Amino acid sequence: MRRGTKPGSYAFASEVAYELVRTGTTGANFSQGIADRTGTDFAQLLRCSQEATQSEADVRLARSLGVSSTPTVLYRIDGGAPQPISDRSFAGISTLIETFRIAVSQPRVT
Numbered sequence: 046m047r048r049g050t051k052p053g054s055y056a057f058a059s060e061v062a063y064e065l066v067r068t069g070t071t072g073a074n075f076s077q078g079i080a081d082r083t084g085t086d087f088a089q090l091l092r093c094s095q096e097a098t099q100s101e102a103d104v105r106l107a108r109s110l111g112v113s114s115t116p117t118v119l120y121r122i123d124g125g126a127p128q129p130i131s132d133r134s135f136a137g138i139s140t141l142i143e144t145f146r147i148a149v150s151q152p153r154v155t
Contacts, residue, residue, distance in 0.1 A: 058083050120145070 061082045065075050076094070080087040110119060110127055118138060119127035130141055 058079065061079060062075075065078045070078050076090060077087060079085065080090045107117070111129070112119075116133065118130050118133060118141075120130065120141065121127050130137060132138075132140075
């Protein structure tokens with residue numbers, strides 16, 4: 046796992062899931078592995094996985110924003126509408142992040 050990935054975070058759980066899949070862990074063993082490695086109660090994990098509420102909300106949001114593939118990166122400026130980036134390469138995303146980092150560090154003119 047990457048250094049700095051914190052237990053309890055979505056990224057940590059995603060990496061645990063990836064490792065389990067990569068090693069061929071499936072079915073109940075997969076669910077138990079997720080619970081054991083993330084410190085989640087197994088019964089609670091199973092109950093949660095039966096609900097699609099968050100997934101359905103995510104799909105509705107994605108459709109409303111015109112998302113048609115993954116990964117999709119959107120950005121928002123001053124509460125405006127989310128805007129997709131046109132260059133999803135590492136260099137393109139890095140440039141966007143650096144541009145925003147510089148903009149945020151500048152004093153605002155009012």
